[in-house]
Amino acid sequence: MFACCFQPARGPGTDDEHMYMLQGQTSARKQESAQAGDEASEGVIQAGYQNPPRWVKDEFMEACMLCSVQFDLLKRKHHCRGCGLVYCGGCSAHFDRVVKFGIMEPVRLCNTCSDTAKSENVFYEKHLPLLEAGDLFSKYGLLRKRLVHLKFVRAKNLFQYQKVDPESRNYEGEVKAIPLDGITDVREVDVGKDNADLGLIIMVGDQEYRLDAATAAKQQQWLEAIEGARNVRGAMLAAVREKRAKQVEQENEEIKRVSENLQKMEERRTSFQEDRMRRRAEKREQLRAKYHLATAAS
Known part of the structure; x- marks a missing residue:
């Protein structure tokens, strides 16, 4: 699993993510041409290693996902390029590179991703080539x-x-x-x-x-x-566990929803049958009363 996290990144799913990936690749090529003589000795990693996260659709977000402040004309929505979540300007005021995504130019990051990027950038650029x-x-x-x-x-x-x-x-x-x-x-x-x-x-x-x-x-x-390798690996495993936990939660919610729908369908079917039997019984009683017919018991 660690190996797949270190493989070259494929193109992201949104236009904005693609723009930042292109910026990172362009910057990488500039650095490569400027440092062609000593790049190997410095061991600077120029390529991305993971796929950037997909952005949460901001039209469904009404408040910051960290401080819960409501968005309006003054409190604007901002996507963190590290996790793809939506924050207010105060909770996403950091700008840094994200080497693991191949982003070599400073981009907007939330408070959590900013701290993570600082340590991970050092690992990818300095420690990983050494190891x-x-x-x-x-x-x-x-x-x-x-x-x-x-x-x-x-x-x-x-x-x-x-x-x-x-x-x-x-x-x-x-x-x-x-x-x-x-x-x-x-x-x-x-x-x-x-x-x-x-x-x-x-x-x-x-x-x-x-x-x-x-x-x-x-x-x-x-x-x-x-x-550093242990910390990065631990963060990757934690992210995988969190993603799986969310998938399990979504699956459980879907199972619960389907079960509730089936239960409602069964209740409607039972109610329909009972109502039909009741109407038939009433119809029979009306016919017996109309034609003065005796009931089966009499």
């Missing part, structure tokens, strides 16, 4: 430590590491994996252990992966990058 490029670490094993190359494979949503020969720099042995969804904690090595100022710990349940970086700067960069 995908990978780096060398000293990994502690049961008996000794060895040099390994660690990198993030977004297509598989996991970190891969493989032993590297210190002299020839050739890869050796099998490729092993650390699933991103399985990571429960990322931290520095406890103070007091050897080389603690350069080590980082990746916890997957009860299993511990200790990796020592070559420099303190690399250690800090990878700690921030892995934690």
Whole structure:
């Protein structure tokens, strides 16, 4: 699922969204031509990774979805480009890029999406290229430590590491994996252990992966990058769960509506049958009275 969230974005469904995507692509091409020489070293992501959300139809919205202020000629409606919901100007006064949607020019964002965009932009532009490029670490094993190359494979949503020969720099042995969804904690090595100022710990349940970086700067960069990947992944999963919950709620509402309609139809059918039987009985009584016929009981 994480992999699909990182795939290039397809065209959005509305004209305004398409306009902003085109702005992002145009800006990306300008930056690419201006930084063609050092783009690879900086690792700046220029393409979108997710589809922008569809906008809520504002003609059905009478109040801000955050502060509930009523819209009028002075309180105008504004769409947040991060979530597609409708807000007043005060609740959507932030302007920033949304790199995950390929929007490289500042656009209007609500308070929540503005905070999210700040951290996610850093991840997509700085941390993700670092993780995908990978780096060398000293990994502690049961008996000794060895040099390994660690990198993030977004297509598989996991970190891969493989032993590297210190002299020839050739890869050796099998490729092993650390699933991103399985990571429960990322931290520095406890103070007091050897080389603690350069080590980082990746916890997957009860299993511990200790990796020592070559420099303190690399250690800090990878700690921030892995934690950023966990946060972005968590936000994506939360959004998926929320979307599914809304779908389930809509399905339940539809089932409830259909059930109520069926119940009303059954009540009308029963009422119609009872009314028809009553009219028939009245008609029979009228005929018996008219022709002085005895009832079946008599």
